[in-house]
Amino acid sequence: MSESVNVNPAIRSPSLNEQAYRAFRHRLITLRYKPGDYLNTAQVMEDLAMGRTPVNQAIHRLATEGLLQIIPRKGVMVAPLSIDDALELIEVRLVNETLCAQLASQKVDEAHIIALRELNQQIAAASEARDREKMMLLDREFHQVLAEIAGNRRLADILSVIHAQAQRFWAMTLSSVSHMDEVIAEHDEIIAALAAGDTQRAAEAARAHIYSFKRALLAT
Template sequence: MRELITENVNPISSGKSLSLNEQAYLAFRHKLITLRYKPGEYLNTAQVMDDLEIGRTPINQAIHRLATEGLLQIIPRKGVMVAPLSIDDALELIEVRLVNETLCVELASKKVSDVHIHQLHGMNQQIGSACEARDREKMMLLDREFHQVLANIAGNSRLSDILSVIHAQAQRFWATTLSNVEHMDEVITEHNEIIEALKSGDTRRATEAARAHIYSFKRTLLSA
């Protein structure tokens, strides 16, 4: 169980002592984000318990938490269903991302340090290595960490919580585009644009780079 959970949680949190409830939530969310559990699929609680090697109570708590985040739907008299994906949902999500992620980068541009820049560059290099290896899941985990670090630099805990939910939802859509090698390369280039803008202290350039990153996702999604 420990190996499975350590592999699937956000790397930022993996160094912390996590409760069983938090482990269940993170491991369950990982399977939803990476589409191990397919959109529209009904889930049997016993099967999820077996998959994650975690007991019923933490799994039930994770289900309710993930339902509030829009990743699961609790259907009366039927059970739990993985939230379907639709283009309309994706377009709404993109609108929300544009507002919140550009705010995140704007705040980060005023607080970023050389240490942060080094950290972001290192993470993006790891994403590049995962891209070359065609390791989709590792790339997704590292991308999640990259954006979480940006949120941490911004230093607004409420915004960070909002972005965590938004990014989890967005990654389910992104997972459908990761067979597009060209888009995977674009993601790395776009991250570098954000990093270089932050390094230069140019807030306007940084927020424009963040918008370009989101619009790139939109174009790829609509052309898939």
Template structure:
């Protein structure tokens, strides 16, 4: 990874150095700026993130707990590898938790939140047209983060935050497929429309289709 500072969309608010290190490190992992299976040079990581040893060390332990890093005794810190088996397990977990999220969101969503979701999806479409992978990933993450917030269950939001971080590392491997990106945007719009119409069944079906479409994209990109 080159030594350009990793920036995150949240740096316009006051946050601690520990949180800053965590957010920058997490984004670098999610966007595959640090490659799965690679051992990390922690001095280089500190230079990349422009933060000191203590914040980076704390971030390492948080990210290991989230399954993005592995701490190996006498070997160092390794970026968690990616495997299709892991992806399929993740998809099973997503189906359960995201269907719960959409049920809660359907009961609580407001007109203003519908507008927010549409605005984020429009920015995702623009990023896709510009072939900007980082912007695409940020917009997709914001879309799902907004849905989790609308569901208004903090424990579920914590679970989804970890699941989405892991899922986005797999999704990053499919971003070169423009056709898949078009499908993602259409799928997001179907979820938004169902929520706007108060159609829970359609919202659940659209959510399930969106997750299974992710599985299909992974299988396609892997040649299976």
């Protein structure tokens, strides 16, 4: 006799609020919505094909993450970008992403290594096709997997916000083919360090990855 399984729809697919948040955040990260621009809520609703409630929920969530600014009596503005913000973000990334790499090196297994290698191969293919948005989506997934391997939920939440903010700056550097090649090579080194279970090497690879981002940003 077969056993029926009751699948919770909320687990199977994200809520409308979550869908609106993800779609809105993607447009901010990829700079479709430009830093400093004021956004019309009705236009955003049309862009996302979403109702007012999920869009408003997304606005407030993204404001707490520093991607939007809610200006009294004026509306919603895309958070501006500045080099000072970028340098502060780099300092925060150095601490948190190094810790993530160290924790991941202690908990990684072969399935994780396979998943990371496959993702980096897809990033390389997107880079070769000059598909910037796909590369950014895959890079986000690569870092999400790293955070999951590290196994610290609070750290994963922090890294999700940090990475979303960093990707807005990163989007400005992706016209450089050499930088895209560097990113892929740096990912390979992180994977190799994890596969070797080498905590110090993993930390060094994470730091090198962030310093490469800094160099590329300052060169733009």
